[in-house]
Amino acid sequence: MIPLSWYLIFAAALFSIGLYGVFARKNAVGILMGIELMLNAININLVAFWRYLNPTDMAGQVFALMVFAVSASEVAVGLALVISIYRRRKTIAADEVHELKW
Amino acid sequence: MSPIQLTFLAVAAFSLVSALMVVTRPNMVHAALYLVVASFGVAALFVLLGAPYLAVIQVVVYIGAIAILMIIAIMLTRRIASEDLVVVNAQAGWAAVLAAILFFSLLIILGGWDSFGALAGELPPGSVDPAALGEALVSPQAFVIPFEVASVLLLAALIGAIVIAWRSSRAGG
Numbered sequence: 033m034i035p036l037s038w039y040l041i042f043a044a045a046l047f048s049i050g051l052y053g054v055f056a057r058k059n060a061v062g063i064l065m066g067i068e069l070m071l072n073a074i075n076i077n078l079v080a081f082w083r084y085l086n087p088t089d090m091a092g093q094v095f096a097l098m099v100f101a102v103s104a105s106e107v108a109v110g111l112a113l114v115i116s117i118y119r120r121r122k123t124i125a126a127d128e129v130h131e132l133k134w
Numbered sequence: 135m136s137p138i139q140l141t142f143l144a145v146a147a148f149s150l151v152s153a154l155m156v157v158t159r160p161n162m163v164h165a166a167l168y169l170v171v172a173s174f175g176v177a178a179l180f181v182l183l184g185a186p187y188l189a190v191i192q193v194v195v196y197i198g199a200i201a202i203l204m205i206i207a208i209m210l211t212r213r214i215a216s217e218d219l220v221v222v223n224a225q226a227g228w229a230a231v232l233a234a235i236l237f238f239s240l241l242i243i244l245g246g247w248d249s250f251g252a253l254a255g256e257l258p259p260g261s262v263d264p265a266a267l268g269e270a271l272v273s274p275q276a277f278v279i280p281f282e283v284a285s286v287l288l289l290a291a292l293i294g295a296i297v298i299a300w301r302s303s304r305a306g307g
Contacts, residue, residue: 033136033138033139033253033254034138034139034142034182034254035251035252035253036249036250036251036252036253036254037244037250037251038142038146039179039183040244040250041241041244042146042149042150042179044236044237044240044241044244045150045237046149046150046153046172046176047236047237047240048233048234048236048237048240049150049153049154049156049157049233050153050157051229051232051233051236052157052229052230052232052233053156053157055225055226055228055229055232055233056157056222056223056225056226056229056230057157057221057222057223058221058222058223059162059221061162061166061204061207061208061211062157062162062165062221064204065156065157065165065166065169065204066156066157068169068173068196068200069153069156069157069169069172072172072173072176072196075176075180075188075192076176076179076180076183079180079183079185079188080183082183082185083183083184083185083254083257084249084252084253084254084255085249085252087184087255087257087258087261088258088261090261090266090267090270090276090277091270091277093185093187093188093267093270094267094270094271094276094277094280094281096185096188097188097191097267097271097284098280098284100191100192100195101284101285101287101288102284102287103195103200104195104199104200104288104291105287105288105290105291105292106291107200107203107204108203108291108292108294108295109291109294109295109298111203111204111206111207111295111299112294112295112296112298112299113298114207114211115207115210115211115299116298116299118210118211119301124211126223127223
């Protein structure tokens, strides 16, 4: 049997890697990828808590589904912003796009 | 060490290595493909956790939609697909330190928690069945309101993404 701790350690490592990606990546798409990794880690945690602590209640899985919906909308809007910024500035490096108005 | 533990360790190591590649590869297309691999590992962990429906959704949404969207966005923004650019900004060292601090403090906090080493109990009959999840999603006693709000959110994001990415002549884009 796999103890709960293994899943939690895995999710913590995945979340930290995603956090590093968000802070360190120059490319805006790379930042979005880091956010996706963090959301994946959260989903693993939610489902692990559902399975180990309260499997009769479906709340854990429903919450994970909500995270899926939010991450799909986040990535759609985020990539639309990236494409829009690229059209105007010809760059999507996050530290070159630090002004809201050109 | 039982086969299921070995499976977990193999999948987890595979996903973590791919996740590291996602945040460090200079070529963004490679990073997106490593994101596919990492998502697939997470889907395998959902299967191990007894949530096969979520595993299927993970494959459909992350690999089928999000990774493809990212690859399309990378291809539309051409300059950054090349290898010769510096991929990390000046704060990369601090970011690594911060991520390591977060990881170890999470371990310390979780390690002091009673249920940290808990083992899974028997799954109640029917709870692996997607029908139980579907009923919970549409039952008025359970989660019908979050479900509807999520669908409105998806619609709003869809329209918003189209409006933002629309090539308007007025804006000179």
